[in-house]
Amino acid sequence: MMRQITAHTKLAALLGNPVGHSVSPILHNRLSELLDADMAYAAFPVEENALGDALRGAWALGFSGMNVTVPHKRAVMEFLKEVDEDALRIGAVNTIVRREDGFYGYNTDMPGLYRAVMEEGIRLNDAKAIVLGAGGASRACTHMLGKYGAAEVFVLNRSLEKAEALVKELAGLYPETKWSALPIGAWETLPGEGYLCFQATSVGLSPNTEVSPIEEEAFYDRLRFAFDCIFNPVETKFMKYAKKAGAKTANGLKMLLYQGILAYELWTGLTVPEEITGQVLTSLKEAMGLS
Secondary structure, three states, rough: OOOOOOOOEEEEOOOOOOOOOHHHHHHHHHHHHHHHEEEEEEEEOOOHHHHHHHHHHHHOOOEEEEEEEOOOOOOHHHHOOEEEEEHHHHOOOOOEEEEEEEEEOOHHHHHHHHHHHHOOOOOOOOEEEEEEEHHHHHHHHHHHHHHHHOEEEEEEOOHHHHHHHHHHHHHHOOOEEEEEEEEEHHHHHHOOOOOEEEEEOOOOOOOOOOOOOOOOOOHHHHEEEEEOOHHHEEEEHHOOOOOOOOOEEOOOHHHHHHHHHHHHHHHOOOOOOOHHHHHHHHHHHHHHOOO
16 A cells, blocks of 8 residues: 655655656665655756755755765755765765754765675775776775775776876875776786776666676686676676676675665664565665566
8 A cells, every 4th residue: 555645754855867767766665665664755856056946945845864866966065064074085975864953964875885895795904906987986985995994996997187186085085095096998007816896987887788897808807806886787797707707796786775775764763674675675676677
């Protein structure tokens, strides 16, 4: 039976542009259904010049919280009462929580990624890692590696200048990790093997599934773990190459799931038990045709 929205229903939403492809409403409304929580979640396309108006409107309407996606993750910070330390470091907010005196900003992408990686049995402390890409998704990956004590991280990107700018920023925040930037075509200069590799570009995303950021199979011999932030397709060409080379692989679906659960817990004060987490994951897979 469909839950009825009343004057007592707590409201949450996704703000971004575009949002039509998002599965966040499925994730959060399924959580409310399973937890018997009176909360409803919707997605709203918001133009960049209307972001402040959207936040003020959400406050006036009593919204409990919001998720924020591209292109607003950085711009939204100026409209918030306070921003969590991790979100400040990462330079992006993806979750907003209502407090008595205003909206507060958090980043659940990075801890969501960390939980997904930990479930694969991967140790980050003292690890050496490669991050492919220097955009938004790579920020979650690199900040996670710095926060949890990776020994050495190489950021590979088509634009070396962008990778160098990111590495300079990270070196100031996490000085105990050794940071290096390389053009993506210079992977052969990477020393040794046994790397954790995080694929944080959009290369290989459906429908363009027959490409990988690095096509040379010799690259994958250097990896022991390959994580692709993409989750559609379930197994990207990047992951296929890595699996063929003997590396453990994982996609970004659980990162999506866990960042959403962390946001939901911040809004409601509830704790989502493992059995419900599994049911929501199943619902996401079914909705995306991934089951």
